[in-house]
Each structure stands twice: as C-alpha cells, then as structure tokens.
Amino acid sequence: MAAMKILVTGGAGFIGSNFIQHIIQEHSNWDITNLDKLTYAGNLENLKDVEKEHRYHFAKGDITDRELIDRLLSPGFDAIVNFAAESHVDRSILDPSPFIETNIKGTQVLLEGVRKYQIPRYIQVSTDEVYGSIDNGSFTEKSPLSPNSPYATSKAAADLLCLAYWKTYRTPIVITRCTNNFGPYQFPEKLIPLATTNALEGKPIPVYGDGLNIRDWLYVVDHCRALDSVIQKGTLGQIYNIGSGNERTNLELIHKLLELLGKPKDLIQFVTDRPGHDRRYSLDVTKISTELRWKPTYSFEESLAATVKWYIKSENWWRRIKSGEYTKYYQKMYHQR
Ligand code: NAD
Ligand code: TYD
Secondary structure, rough: OOOEEEEEOOOOOOHHHHHHHHHHOOOEEEEEEEEEEEOOOHHHHHOOOOOOOOOEEEEEOOOOOHHHHHHHHHOOEEEEOOOOOOOOOOHHHHHOOOHHHHHHHHHHHHHHHHHHHHHEEEEEEEEHHOOOOOOOOOOOOOOOOOOOHHHHHHHHHHHHHHHHHHHHHOEEEEEEEEEEEEEOOOOOOOOHHHHHHHOOOOOOOEEEEOOOEEEEEEEHHHHHHHHHHHHHOOOOOOEEEEEOOOOOEHHHHHHHHHHHHOOOOOHHEEEEOOOOOOEEEEOOOHHHHHHHOOOOOOOOOHHHHHHHHHHHHOHHHHHHHHHHHHHHHHHHHHOOO
C-alpha cells in the first residue's frame, strides 16, 4: 500500500483514538496528524500507546476555526477523516448549540478546506441515527433522512452539506453511517461504559423507559477496519452503511453486562424515558459488504467480554473521568429523570 498522509479530526475521542491505533498498527508507511479541541470527551490518555510514534502528530484546535484549518491544510493531505463531533444524544437534549457549531459549521469549514487545497478524499464519519427509528426492516443508503434528536439532526445536516459539496463542486467526499460502537476508551456517558462502571461502583444503572429500545452494536475495531477500506477503496460521492446485525434491547444488553461482571440485576433502575427516544436502529449493510468486501470479524459475545475486562483493568482511566466535570453532568442529567 502506498504511503499516505492523513488528517484525523477528533482523534482524542473514543472512535478516533481507536482508529489512530488501528492505522499505526496496520500501515507502517502512513503518517497521521490528529486535530482535536480536547472537549470534555477528548482525552490524550487514549493515545498514550502511539504518542511517541514519529508518524503520529497532535495539534490542539477547533474544526470551526477557519484560519487554523487553512494553515493546517495548506501543506496538503492525501485524506481527511472527520470524527470531530459532539456525540451524545442526552447532551444535545440539554443544549443543542455546540452540536450546531461543531457538527454542522465545523463540517462546512473542513469542506471549504478540502475544496481550496484539493485534498483528494474526505471521509465524513456519520451515524445510523440520521435515518431515525425503524420498527421493522433495515435502512439502506437510499432511505430518507428523518433524524429526531438535535444530535442526529446536526449529523444529518452535515451529511447533506457533504452531498451538496459533491454535487456542486465535486468535492471528493465519502459518507459512512455506522451503528452504535462499543469498546475501549468509550466515554462513560454512553450506555455500555456507563452501565459497566456504575455496576463496578455498585451504583444503580439508569434504564430509560421500558428498556426495550433496540440498538445494533458493533465492536469499534470493526468500524475502524471499515473506515480503512473506505479510505482505500470507497467510491467518491457515495454513502456506506456500517453495522453488525447484533441487535439487542437495552435490557438484554445490560443483563449480559451484569452477568459478565457477576453483579446483581437489582442494580437496574427504570427512569423517565429520554424525550424523542428512537425505538430501534437497524441498517442494511449489503453495499459495503459487496462493494468493499467488508464484514465484521469480531464476535459480539467475545468483544463485549473483552470490553468489560478492559473497563475492569482500566479503573484509573474511568475514575479520573468520573471524578471531574462529569459529576456535574451526571447529576444534572439524572436529576431530570
Ligand atoms: P467522542 O465524543 O468520544 O469524541 C469526539 C472527539 O471530537 C473528542 O476528542 C473531542 O475533543 C473532539 N471534538 C469535539 N468538538 C471538536 C471541535 N470543534 N474541533 C475539534 N475536535 C472536536 O465521539 P465518538 O463516539 O468517538 O464519535 C466519533 C464520531 O463518530 C462522531 O462524529 C460520531 O457522530 C460518530 N459516530 C459515533 C458512534 C458511536 O457509537 N460512538 C456511532 C456512529 C457514528
Ligand atoms: P447511548 O449509548 O446514549 O447511544 P444512542 O442513544 O446514541 O444510541 O444509548 C444507547 C441506548 O441506551 C439508548 O436507547 C438510550 C439508552 N440508555 C439508557 O437506557 N440509560 C442510560 O443511562 C444511557 C446513557 C442510555
């Protein structure tokens, strides 16, 4: 594989940091620059295994900062992978503003940079949530967008901007829409790390509504592998759904986590439902599996068990997070439920 110089944005977050580790391991001649604002979700500890690599560079900054993006992009890159986002639905319900700034404006600033410096490939890391909820069947890439939360709506707007730049200027974008990820370094506001670490602390696990909402869970490394394929082989102007078909109700998933942890079911505490809570997400992944020959390689059961083990072993990592600004968010969030 030819050498590549890549800009990753939001690489200090959950998926971005896993992606950087994956690329460093898999491609010995790829060079990565990570631009991250280091919001509450960005954590350079996630990258301690790669920080000494000469092929890895870090720049602190905001994707909405036009001058910074202009300076950063002028030497040129072979590809940009945009992970930078406000990513949590519950926070978007508390305050949509930063979602509009980063997810929509930030994407547009990056697209302008791609256009100006003729970057040959821009990958927009999007989500299944842009399609909204589906009771039966699965969404294809041609399904209409029908987002419900401020988060999902900001991601859908960014996707539409990417498509508009492709149609209007032939800006070389590819959009990926992935289902729920899990794995190491996920911020403990999301269901799996929140439930796991609360259980480890002997604290209640808040389950929204009846707990029967369904999500499709993909191990983060499989998502990184899919993005790697999209960088190398994805067709410009196209959208690729990414998912695993591991659909579980939230209650099924939490029962499994408690079983793996050897903790009692009475830690489950039903709380008021999330407003506008999507019932089920489900994607048809025929396109990426036929065109790019990608399919998930990790078994759900094994990767979930490995993830739980990682949280057990990485207590210092999550305790530091949970004792910081997080406490204020958690109290505010769960006060309302
Ligand atoms: P995350 O919240 O863990 O990380 C986001 C990162 O972006 C953080 O490092 C943060 O500091 C950085 N960031 C935020 N605003 C920024 C800005 N203005 N400029 C520069 N950096 C900024 O998110 P994640 O779960 O790793 O998700 C990454 C991407 O994948 C997001 O775009 C998200 O929409 C998408 N996605 C996530 C999932 C999932 O299950 N987590 C599923 C599908 C798609
Ligand atoms: P989350 O991890 O926030 O991902 P998303 O909403 O983007 O799919 O939530 C996953 C599911 O778990 C979702 O149906 C909401 C639910 N949930 C709870 O029941 N309790 C919680 O404390 C959290 C954070 C989520």
